[in-house]
Amino acid sequence: MSDAPRRIQRSRAKGWRMPEGAVYVGRPSMDANRHMVVRDGRLWGVWIGGTMDTVTCGSRLEAHSLAARLFRKDMDAAQARDPQAFSLTMARLRGKPLACWCPLDQPCHADVLLELANAPLRCEAAE
Secondary structure (H helix, E strand, C coil), rough: CCCCCCEECCCCCCCCCCCCEECCCCCCCCCCCCCCCEEEEEEEEEEEECCEEEEEEEEEEHHHHHHHHHHHHHHHHHHHCHHHHHHHHHHHCCCCCCCEEECCCCHHHHHHHHHCCCCCCHHHHHH
């Protein structure tokens, strides 16, 4: 495991094991993104969690980007709503690799979690 927390793509390949200390953040974990990237034939989209709406996107990259942006908005709202609970969640993820099923070449909500969880703490930023 490297020193810097990173995103890991889960795999069903024979013999693959999640690295020690990694945290799974995909469904159905409590850190999962409620906005799901979906595909219908050649069309990509994002199912908007909490609604029955799906937004059609022009590409897989666009769909993953939208899902990650929506997750970031959810995290900003969660932080504003309950800063203490948000801080506890980020502390639990801080410094750990995060695993999800998203391809590593696509944006993912785990990238958002890595950024938020590993942001400098206020006392670290002042130094």
